Every structure is written in structure tokens, then in C-alpha cells.
Amino acid sequence: MSVIAMVAMMLFVSCEEQISHNGKTPLISVDKQFLYKEDVEQHFAANRHLVDSVGFINDYVRHWLEDVLLYNMAQRNVSNSKEVERLVENYRRSLLLNIYQDRLIDQRLLPEIADEKIQEFYEQNKLLFLMKEPMLQGLYLKVTKKAPKLASVRKWLKSATTEDIENLEKYSLTNAIAYDYFVDTWRSLDNIAARMPMTAEALMRSLEKDTFVEVSDTGAFYFVNAVGILRKDDPMPLEMAAAEIRTLLTNSMKANFIKSVKSDLYNEALESNRIKIYDNRFMPMLEESITVED
Numbered sequence: 001m002s003v004i005a006m007v008a009m010m011l012f013v014s015c016e017e018q019i020s021h022n023g024k025t026p027l028i029s030v031d032k033q034f035l036y037k038e039d040v041e042q043h044f045a046a047n048r049h050l051v052d053s054v055g056f057i058n059d060y061v062r063h064w065l066e067d068v069l070l071y072n073m074a075q076r077n078v079s080n081s082k083e084v085e086r087l088v089e090n091y092r093r094s095l096l097l098n099i100y101q102d103r104l105i106d107q108r109l110l111p112e113i114a115d116e117k118i119q120e121f122y123e124q125n126k127l128l129f130l131m132k133e134p135m136l137q138g139l140y141l142k143v144t145k146k147a148p149k150l151a152s153v154r155k156w157l158k159s160a161t162t163e164d165i166e167n168l169e170k171y172s173l174t175n176a177i178a179y180d181y182f183v184d185t186w187r188s189l190d191n192i193a194a195r196m197p198m199t200a201e202a203l204m205r206s207l208e209k210d211t212f213v214e215v216s217d218t219g220a221f222y223f224v225n226a227v228g229i230l231r232k233d234d235p236m237p238l239e240m241a242a243a244e245i246r247t248l249l250t251n252s253m254k255a256n257f258i259k260s261v262k263s264d265l266y267n268e269a270l271e272s273n274r275i276k277i278y279d280n281r282f283m284p285m286l287e288e289s290i291t292v293e294d
Contacts, residue, residue, distance in 0.1 A: 028061060031072050035064050101258050109257045118245045122238050129236040134189035134204055137228030140180040142195065143221050147175045157225045158212050177220060183227055196222040
């Protein structure tokens with residue numbers, strides 16, 4: 001009998017024991033544990049676009065039954081309940097600490113990082129922010145070999161003045177196979193080379209000789225004018241590193257804030273004699289003002 005059939009049968013079988021289901025509709029049970037219609041519908045609704053209803057419900061119910069049965073078997077065979085309770089308590093403690101620390105930070109700390117702080121950190125730690133791959137700023141153009149005004153195109157690309165950029169953009173609307181203006185942003189060298197009949201290594205060698213590169217294949221001309229070049233292991237520009245620096249400084253502020261809160265709580269407990277030590281060997285760890293209990 002399929003699980004779906006079992007579920008259907010359960011809908012018509014009344015439960016002998018009087019069990020409160022808190023308004024939910026039981027579909028199936030095993031070892032006095034119930035799977036409810038509302039829970040199945042909720043999971044199905046979240047995955048409706050990925051699954052068919054019959055297959056989803058059948059698999060979901062089967063997995064639920066197997067998990068319950070395995071859990072019950074584990075309860076009967078894992079005898080070290082104190083160890084389990086210790087692990088659960090440690091997890092609960094960690095969870096509560098994290099939730100409370102997050103609330104404290106949200107309520108009492110507004111980690112606004114000034115641009116000046118970001119620049120200062122960048123200048124003092126440039127070796128932490130090195131390029132992981134070569135990148136370019138500039139212009140890329142691909143046209144057929146029969147495209148008109150190629151001499152003008154080369155001139156516009158090389159000069160890259162505002163007027164020439166406007167000419168290129170107008171020209172590209174009707175004549176370019178591909179056009180990319182990335183003067184104000186950075187593109188991966190690999191990304192640009194992948195759009196040309198040459199390797200990234202060959203493109204970099206060409207750019208080191210001349211920032212204007214022209215290559216061709218049987219059907220097209222490819223042009224790159226690099227107005228900015230970053231090699232692997234070059235210092236990362238500030239605008240690239242800024243987001244990472246902001247995250248680092250924000251996390252540092254949060255850590256220092258929580259450290260300060262802990263220190264205040266510790267000093268308060270010391271002053272109110274709430275901390276007591278029962279073994280003199282541990283006395284150097286704390287302030288001399290702690291009461292020693294016999």
C-alpha cells in the first residue's frame with residue numbers, strides 16, 4: 001500500500017485516544033507522533049513550482065515516518081542522556097548569547113564608518129588588498145570586416161574623448177556586433193579576452209606594449225583600448241577594497257562593543273561581590289577584592 005493510500009485511510013479512521021491536536025488535522029501517526037495536514041500543505045506550497053503534488057506528498061510523508069522511527073530508535077539506544085543534555089544546553093546557551101548580542105548591537109550601536117576611516121585603514125594596510133586577477137577599464141568593440149569608417153573607429157577608440165565616445169555609441173547602434181563601455185568600472189581580463197580570438201595571457205602581453213589592441217579573425221575586427229590596467233597582485237584600488245574594509249571595521253566595532261559590555265558586567269559583578277572563588281590557587285585570575293569562601 002502506498003503512503004498516499006495510507007494517508008487517505010487515516011482520514012476516515014477515528015482516533016481511539018482523546019488527543020488534543022490544537023486545531024490541526026492529523027493525517028498520519030506513528031508511535032503517538034502525528035503529521036498534520038496543515039504542515040504538509042505548508043511545505044507543499046513553498047515547493048509547488050518544483051514538484052508534482054502526488055510525488056511530493058508521498059516522499060514527504062515517507063521521509064517524515066522514517067525520521068520519526070529513526071529518532072525513536074535513537075532515543076532507545078543512546079543511553080548517555082546527560083551528554084545529550086549537555087550538548088543541548090551548550091547550543092541553547094550559544095544561541096541565546098548570539099541573539100542577545102545582536103539585539104544589543106542593534107539597540108545601542110550604530111556602526112557608521114566614515115569614508116576617512118576607510119581610506120586611513122586602506123593606506124595603512126595596502127598589502128592586505130591585492131588583486132586576485134588582472135582587470136581592465138576601457139572600451140571594447142567588435143565589428144565585421146565589412147563595417148564602414150574603420151579608420152574613424154580606430155581614431156575614436158584611441159582618443160576616447162567625450163565627443164569620440166558619443167561618435168562610437170552612435171556608430172555601434174547600427175554597425176557593431178558588440179560594444180562595451182567600461183571606462184568607469186572594472187572588467188576581468190579573462191572576460192574581455194573570452195570575447196576575442198586570443199588568450200588572456202596574450203591580451204595582457206599586447207596591452208603591456210600598447211594599451212590599444214586590435215586583432216582579427218576571418219570575419220571580424222576586435223578592438224580594446226585599456227585606460228586602466230590592474231595586474232594580479234597589484235594593490236587593489238580603494239573603490240574595490242572599500243566594501244571589504246567597511247565590513248572589517250564594522251565587525252571590529254561590534255566585537256569591541258561586546259567586549260566592552262562584557263567588561264562592564266564583569267567589573268560590576270566584582271564591585272558587588274557577586275563573584276566568589278573557592279580555591280586560592282585561582283586567586284591571581286581575578287581581582288583581589290573577590291571574597292574567598294571557606
